[in-house]
Amino acid sequence: MSGVETQYKRGAIKSLKLKNFLTFGSNNESPHEFPFAPRVNIVCGPNGLGKSSLVAAIVLCCGGDKTFMKRGKTLADFIRSGADKAEIELTLHDPTVPAQEVRFKKTYSRPPNKNIFMVDDLDVGQAVYRLRLKELNIHPGSLMQFLPQDRVTELGDLKEEELLLATEEALGADSHEMHQELIHHRREWLGIAAELKAMKPTSDLVATKKGTLDSELRKFRQQDKEKERMMSLRLKLLILRIKEAERQKEACAIEEAAALAVKQRLEGLMVQLKIHVEKMQQRLGIPVLMLATHAVGEDLEKLQGLLTKDKSSKSEAAIELNRITALRAHEIAEQRHDDKVALLRQEISMMETEMSQAPDSMNASRRVDEADVRTLRQTVQELQQREKSLLDHLQILQAAEQNLSSKMASLRESTESQLQRLKHLASAGLISSDVITVFQTIRSQPEKYASRVIGPLFLMVSATEETYVKYLETAFGKELNHFLCDSTETMKEMNQEFRIRQNLQCSFAVTPPQHGQERRGGFTCSEQRALLMLGFSKALSDVFLAPEPVKTFLNTHFTPDCILINSCGDDQSADSLVNYWRQVKSVPANYRLRFFTEDCLYEELNRRNSGIVKQRPLVEPCLLQFDSTAAESERKKSLWEAEIIETERKLSEERMELKTVQLNLVAKEDELSALEAEMSELDRTMFEAAAVQEVLTRKKEQLDINLNVERRPRADTTAEEEINKKILSINLRRASMLTSLDMDGSIANLEALSTYVHEGCNVATTLLGNVLGTSGAFQRFHFMTKEKKKIETRISEIQARAHLLDVSIQEIKERIRLMIKELYLNRDKGAAEVQAIFKSLHPLKTPAQVTKALAEAYGNYLRMLSDKVDAAALHDEENSVAADHSKAARDWLKKSFDLKVSQASHLSLKEQWLTKLRSDVDLISEKVGHMFARLGYEGRVVLVEPAADPGTDDAVDYEAYGLDIETRFRDSEPFAKLSGRQSGGERVVSIAIFLLALQQCSDVPFRIVDELNQGMDNTNERNIFQLVLDASANSDTQYISCSPKISPDYESNNPANLNFCFLMKVHDNEVPQHWSAAAFCRALQEFQRQQAEYDEQFQDNQYQEGDADMASEASD
Template identity: 20%
Template sequence: MTQKLYGDEHQLQFTDSNKKIKLKEVNYRKYKTGNIISIELQNIMVYTKGKFMFDSNLNMILGANGSGKSTVLCSINIVLDGSLANIGRASEMDHFIKKDCDQGAITIALKSDYNVVAKIFSETELSSLNIKPSDQTVRITRRLYRFAQKSSKKYDYYINGKKIKTDSAIKLLVKGFNIQLDNLTQFLSQERAREFSNLNQKELLKTTLKSISMDTYNEWNSLSEVETNKNRLAHVITEQQRKLDEANEEKTFLEKKVEENERYSNLQREIKQYDNLLALVKYDEIRKGTQKAEADYEKCVAAFESKSNELKKILKSEKIYSKIKDKVNDEITKFEKEAREHVRSTYNNNNEINSWKHKANEEIANLKHFDSIKRKYETECQKYRTAIEDIEKQISEFVIEEKSDYDQWKQDRLKIGGNRRNLDGELQEETNFITSLKRKQNTAEFEIKKLQNSLTGKDPLLKLDSDDQKRFKTALDAANQKGFKDDVLPPAVACLEVVDDRYADFMNVAISRNTSLAVTFATLEAKNAMGKFISSNLGLNTYLLEQTPIPSPPISIEQLKKLGFDGYASDFLEGHSKVRKMVIEKNRLYRTPVRMNDLDQIMIDKLKRLVDNNGRLIFNQVFAGRSSYKFIKSKYDGQVSVSSFNIQSGRHYRKTGSIVLDDLKKQTQESIAHINKSIERINGEIVERENKINAIRIQLLRLSEEGNEIVEKIKKYEIQAKIHSDLHRQKERFEKNLENAKKKVEEFSDSKTQDMKAKVIKNVLNFKINQSLAILKPIKPLAEDAAKSFYSRQKKRLILQSLENEQLLNQGETGVLQREYKELERQVAETKEFLDEAKNDDVRKSLEKRVSSYSKQDIKALKHLAASIDPLTTTVVATALRSKNSELQGLHFDDESENRLKEISHTIKVINAELPKLQAAFDTASSEFAARDGALKNLVETTVNGISEKFESLFKNVGCKGKVTLSDLSQPYKDWEIEIQVAFRLNAQMQKLSGKTHSGGEQSVSTMLYLISLQRYTKAPFTVIDEINQGMDANNERKIHEILVKETCSSNEGEGAQYILITPKLLTNLYYDYGMQCNIIFAGLEMPDVDKDSHLLNLGAAPMYELP
């Protein structure tokens, strides 16, 4: 017989020279997609030629050390493109070629599903890979070469005998079949066995999620990135908003600086224009000639000397006025005395004289009106001086903070505002977290109420574990919503029971776990609509109810009872008719006899002889007493072997439900206690969070107080600055009023006014004297002396009044003359300077050169400026220039402010443009995160809880304690963790599984039980474990072996799980089950040639062959 492995050019020959045996036919229906069916070796490690066949359940590979057991593990890793680090055996592929051989080859046959493969490759690619819809397997071959010039030529790949150029198709197939050789839960080599125990919590989570499904892992990884991106965007938005606020503050400050710079620059340009105009005026005056300058100088000197003499004369007249006043006062006293004596005796017209005297006094009073106006303005001047001094005193005593302090306060206010925003964000986050915790608390309290009331409820799903309850309830609710309420049926354990509790233990063994906990579809439409959701999303087994009737039993019930049986197992099961039909058909209960008494040897021999027309056994399984019997007929010699095992009490299918109720009550109490602990933990966390919130609120209160204090300082400063500014404006107003009053005083002190006053006084005096003489002429000579005396007195008085008025006028004029004197003195100096410049030829040439450099635009601007100055003289222009320079000194030019303003404006523009995009990205990430977050958390939490329940149950079976804990899922995705806790004594406290804490055997037990607990949820097609049992003691090894067999083996198609366990030895009298396969490797120099004697292929050595 020839078996093709590598294509037309490479063939591996399996020859049976006697032609007496043939390969055992493979039942592909019992394999799952991705299961390994066979491995064929040629010149690999210790093998010249070899082939391994694998069952869909547990496969044991046994052999002595060095016999080539681990070659299977290495071959799987090599062909399926695994990293050499997974096996830790060699650094190069050619090291796996057998010694003294140039090349070797490995072929692995995997169970294929065209629907799965069609999703990976296009039709053209499938055709090029020689993959057809009818193929039950896909055969992958890797041929290794020891000698090759290039490393890429050291191996070739073949798919279904067709050579492929690259290994990309292999990688796609491996990924499509969910094969993960780098995952310790799927591929655990001897060299890496301890790595699993040393995984940290985060690595264990990643490994578990990959085992469940790469889609689940990718979703977790994707959501972790989305969450990280969302948090990053939130932080960036906060930072950008803070930068924007600071930039706006700085922009306002810089705009004021730029305005000041503009005033400074404009003032500089004006100063330059005034300076140019001064040069132009000087040049123009020099150009008109030096004579004018000399004339102006002489004129100024003459005016100065005249004013100087006038001032000296007035100062000298002050002394003369004082002496004359004293003399006139004496004469007036004398004349008054003489006049009184003469008038009293001789003169009767005194009234007339008094009348004229009164008129003269009125005229003199009118003259005094000039002085009263002058004194009024002088009084106003004094009032304004006093007011200005008072304001200056207030300004000097005014206390105001520095402008730098004011700017610092504003910066502090911005900083406090940013801190308050951050604390507000933390407060909101903590508040949301507390809300979430309280929601969890309410959910937990509701769950307790639900559990407390569960025993009195009528819901059949209450018979299930909490995890199974949730998943089945979700499935049935979804079916009800989509209108398939009657076509999607609950699990058998929830709706079936025995007619008599004596048969309940039989049913718990006869009905497989997969069919006990499965959803039954009554119609194909229901399966098409709900199948993917229930099997993929919820991880539940599903079966489609066959529309054909239940097959007939091999013999009638009467004949069976004559044999001593109570009936078939199907006769003692009642409940939902459709679910009952599915269970009976899938588990072949219609051909499984049961009886309450044990079988004796006579009955066993009788059952061995019961065969049908084709020579096949009628009954393969029988339940009797407390045992289950299995009958297997060999295809080689026709011998029938019988195996039996004791039946343990089961929890399902009981009619009275006493065990169910007791177990459920116990589980309910445990669940309530567990939930109460969760509530206590949540309450503790709520208290902790509330304390944190109180601390944040205290910080906010402190920041609020600091902010209010700074705001008060800022307001106080702004009020003080306004008062300070108002004082300066008031001072300027008073100074202006003072200037106006001074001008009025100067007007009444003018020399023309004084001349007018003197003329009026002179005219009045002459007029009064003449009038007095005219009146006195007709008076009798007796009164002449008296009249003369009175007249002399009146005249002297008028003279005295005139002197006093003149002295007052002179005093006012003295101040005016002194100011005019100083002004003339300055003009003399300027005209002298100008005259010297005019006479200096160098100055003239310099000015000429400067003026000639002016452009037409400069001349036009200077003409415009000159038109606004009247008179246009050197003195006036120089005075304006000095004023501009003084104003310039009060300003400051900041060179960097304009560039900095442009930078800040650009920054604000960029931030304003970025913020909406960032907010939109944040909203998108938040909505995406919110839409996907709940589903993944629910899936992970449900799955890990189920793993933990299974793990805890398995650990109880070995007399130890263990559980799997999941971290708080409210924390960021990247911080999620899974922790395995174990205790190998019932009274010991559980600890985290660790290579540093636990022994090798304890690590092996924990690892195996975790892998078995994970089996129900993983989509991995197979699990390979190398010598995991070597560190265990005999008791643990026996228990682990029994658990592994029961959990992985099933006689039904499509059930069980494919495990490949490599071990050098096994204990005696271990528990074995149907569907389990042992590959025992015999190797050595004295091995006989099987090709020459096919009879050496006995039942134990060659299960893949069958005799004709």
């Protein structure tokens, strides 16, 4: 019997068609069709009529393995004898598609084993076929959903762990997937822990080798350090020598300046003395000696001319000589020069006034200079303090920059592992290079791409291809948000296949056909209304072809969050629009098309004439997910980068300011030195002025003495006559000498004559000086001339010494430059190391101290050289060991990090999984206990949780979790696990009750059980069947049971939920046929109607016969 059809669950079986499958169908007949009701379906019939064949057909059509039924080894074993191929068509309910159903059809053929997988009459391939079945929550390999006749007892033989996994799979994919992921995580971290344990000996060996090498390196570095100290000491000694030479040079400059000042003063005094003598001579009427000497020389030349003539001229020569040398005292004019003396006194008075005012002006200048010096020294101190504060601030900024750099390095490490994983996938050919480009774009702009994945995607498909929709669904599933379609037909088909609903808020746009196809516009009004009725938020009718209009179209009417589906002709490998966006690299980023899905980014799908290849979606799409934590990390990274840039800018400004301060400090120090030198020069000038004033005083006194001499009474003429006589006698003697000599010798004695003349002049001058009081002035003049020559000689010596000091300083500077290059530039020394070395040498102030320290360092270096170390080999070995140690450390850190990440990633998942699992097990146990209680027994389902594993950081082994079915059929016995010790009937009853309880908790669309009542007595069989009916009343899961008989005396509140399918054999030579339950009910109703009519007619006849009898009796 069959009642009114209730609502099918999504994925429930509506009908099954078989052709040439085992005992059903033939080549000339239409397929056998079996209808199924939404709830309970009972397939009945004698043994051997094909009940298990129906179960096998459903299993195979749902994607099950050929060995699952244990009735055949190849698919050819399921083909009817004499036929070449077999067909199975299963119609499943699916309210999300317009037709409300989906038809899955499989065709098997004998060798060469050509198999066809079709969905709604479309050949989609095995992968898409199974994917569609999985969407309907059908698991063909699960004994919880498909329980064949020969595997009923196998379900009871499952281990605890296997029973738990099968139960999780039947309950839903979430719990099962979480369990599998936890198992994977634990295996992963156990493997990493084993690798870490294996890496430890290698790490210890490298550490030991590194320790030995470090000892050698310390020796070598100590030698190198001592050598650097020696070079630094030598450099310090040279610097001290330069300072000493510069000091000596400055002393030479000061001494030279002093000598020049003295020379200038002497020259001034000599000029003044000469003027004074000339004035005195002019005043006394005495001719200037130099002029007289010059005149004597001229006269001697005349005398020489006379002597060269003949001997008779000797007398003339004597007369001429007397004329030349004769000095008459009475010829000296007696004149007085009072006016000149007054003028001289006035000049001396003016000089005294000037010299008295000079100290005041010099003192004022000195006070001004001292004030300037104090100001400059205060400025220098302020600049030094500013320099120190700037250096401290620079150190703080450098520390902050290093801290930010370390933070940036830690952030880079957090995303570097993801990038390395993506590169590994790309090298394995699992993803395209576009994925890595997109990942790097996302990481560079986290604030824009947080919580979603964006990237380019180009799908080249056309509306005429029958299979493109399936490939799209294989790649994208049901998470597409926006589309650009090539035609309205494509849009409608995608709407049907992807089940677009109101809440998705999707938009469609149409691009016109290409490659010679008929051009058409956008949506018509009726099409737009139809789209809006289907639930689309808007329908965009604008049509553009060129890239620029496409850009305008997207910016005006569409979001960049779209999928581009562009048609392509068979004569081209890609559409022109797609090629344009691929090839044009100079298009700005904001004008480039970006296409993405909400959850995952997929690689490009390549198109060929035979279809689309690379249907596989992106492997491990979670690598591209950026949650709020990652976005926050990227935001911090951006902030830190900006802070680093700001810090570097501040560092640059501080360095520039420090440089400016240092330059100002040097300038101020130079200015201070100049002022101090000017003050020293002023002191010397003041000292010299005092000396000049003292000289003036002495001159004034001398002038007074001379004036007193001048006022003395004239000497008598007797002294003058005596002088004239003496001069005359000398000249006569000279003349006699000339006359006594021959003419030939006169020329030779001319010089002697000249000498005598000069001596005579000197004698006369001395005598006259004694008389006139002027011989002291001439002596002082002669003394000053000698002193001037000495000072000039001293200045030349000072200049020569200064030149030698300059040469020595240049040589020392060149040596210093070479030593600095060897010590610092060739050794890659930094500024900090240079400062540290010189700070250590700061206490050494004198060359003697430096020389002593240099001798000690040289002795230490010689002692260290006894431990010979090959520097080149040591450096090579150091680099090798350092590389090995660094690699081992990196590997260790990476493995440790992977271990911690793997251990930490499962904690929340573990809690979520255990919470859900315990809840499900408690619910199943409650329902199992209730069903066992109705049968008069006791039963429960227990979750087996393993004890802690001391060998790992985690307390459990996720593979050891299990599920036990515990029963008690007799009160005298305790609860016992389902095992082989129990009878076959008890095991079957326990399995049946467990499946019925699971049916009420799971979300599978249907469950098939083949002859579950084997081994049951009539009571248990009837009770189990009644439980099936009760369970179907409380669950929307479809139940299909195959049994050779039906239990009597069952009760059902809703018989319309029952559907019976009888398999019968009319004649022995005929094939089994199925009987329609609806036809059977109609025949039964017709029989009951005819029976009712017959009963009513019989009663009418009885009434009529009774009335006739009563009438006859009345007549009688």
